[in-house]
Amino acid sequence: MFVRTPGRLDLRQPGVSAVFDKSYPDFVAFLGQHNTPPGAFRTVDEWVSMAWIDSNSYLLDLACSTGWSGRTTHELTGASVHGIDISADSVGQARGYAEDNPAFSYQVADAADLPLADNSFTHVLGGCNFGFIEQRERALDEVHRVLRPGGLLCVSAFYYRKRPPAHLLDQVADAIGFRTDAGRDRRFWVEFFSRKFELVDEVLHDTPSLGPRRVTRTVRKSVYGRVPALASVSRPVRDACFHRLRETRLVLDEHRSFQRLMVGVWRAKP
Numbered sequence: 001m002f003v004r005t006p007g008r009l010d011l012r013q014p015g016v017s018a019v020f021d022k023s024y025p026d027f028v029a030f031l032g033q034h035n036t037p038p039g040a041f042r043t044v045d046e047w048v049s050m051a052w053i054d055s056n057s058y059l060l061d062l063a064c065s066t067g068w069s070g071r072t073t074h075e076l077t078g079a080s081v082h083g084i085d086i087s088a089d090s091v092g093q094a095r096g097y098a099e100d101n102p103a104f105s106y107q108v109a110d111a112a113d114l115p116l117a118d119n120s121f122t123h124v125l126g127g128c129n130f131g132f133i134e135q136r137e138r139a140l141d142e143v144h145r146v147l148r149p150g151g152l153l154c155v156s157a158f159y160y161r162k163r164p165p166a167h168l169l170d171q172v173a174d175a176i177g178f179r180t181d182a183g184r185d186r187r188f189w190v191e192f193f194s195r196k197f198e199l200v201d202e203v204l205h206d207t208p209s210l211g212p213r214r215v216t217r218t219v220r221k222s223v224y225g226r227v228p229a230l231a232s233v234s235r236p237v238r239d240a241c242f243h244r245l246r247e248t249r250l251v252l253d254e255h256r257s258f259q260r261l262m263v264g265v266w267r268a269k270p
């Protein structure tokens with residue numbers, strides 16, 4: 001259960017403790033929020049221009065979660081998209097959002113063992129994936145295999161610009177259920193992708209902290225605003241969601257100041 005400072009919340013109220021029992025991805029889905037690649041719309045926009053994605057492109061949305069990256073790229077370009085994720089729930093949601101549009105298909109699959117033919121795709125979208133995939137070296141081999149010769153891998157990845165204190169890494173692990181590796185600096189990712197790909201183009205972004213006031217304002221809006229996913233939940237459950245999301249975002253906001261973001265496009269080596 002993730003609850004650092006329960007404050008005045010009454011955990012015995014119906015549904016309240018369940019808010020804290022959910023995994024972080026399930027909690028985010030409960031709030032009706034989408035997983036987006038780091039940098040969200042700006043990132044997709046940069047991928048489209050750096051990787052010349054157009055209506056003839058066939059994209060693999062790798063570890064697609066609820067499919068936001070692929071859908072947004074399609075909206076900008078008309079490209080066709082096949083999404084895979086290891087989570088059946090996420091794939092189910094992605095299918096729902098695609099609303100039978102024939103430009104989209106989805107399947108539950110492991111990125112390290114893709115049930116897809118060689119040379120199938122012009123592009124792979126890899127937003128914040130390789131940090132989460134356990135067998136990331138094998139996943140990179142698979143991405144290379146399913147791309148056409150000279151195909152492009154679109155990447156958006158946080159990297160550390162300085163090492164965060166151990167207590168902050170513990171708080172992040174507690175908040176999102178995933179321990180980040182502070183050794184993953186820019187060199188780490190460049191060496192990782194360079195094994196199979198060469199860099200075509202890249203933008204590096206600062207990821208400044210918002211500070212507690214702005215974090216609180218944003219969280220308040222996403223819990224107490226008009227949120228269709230929360231329309232039927234009680235006030236105590238909304239309060240619990242506000243509390244958990246704010247605690248999580250405050251930790252992530254502090255953590256962000258130790259990172260930067262690389263958004264880039266890499267071409268498959270022969």
Ligand SMILES: C[S@@+](CC[C@H](N)C(=O)[O-])C[C@H]1O[C@@H](n2cnc3c(N)ncnc32)[C@H](O)[C@@H]1O
Pocket residue numbers: 035036037062063064065066068069084085086087090109110111112126127128129132133134135
């Ligand atoms: C941060 S999200 C990815 C966000 C998404 N790529 C985007 O651009 O919005 C990480 C995703 O990786 C998925 N995942 C983790 N390990 C995986 C694997 N071995 N194969 C496929 N998906 C995996 C998780 O289920 C989760 O949906």
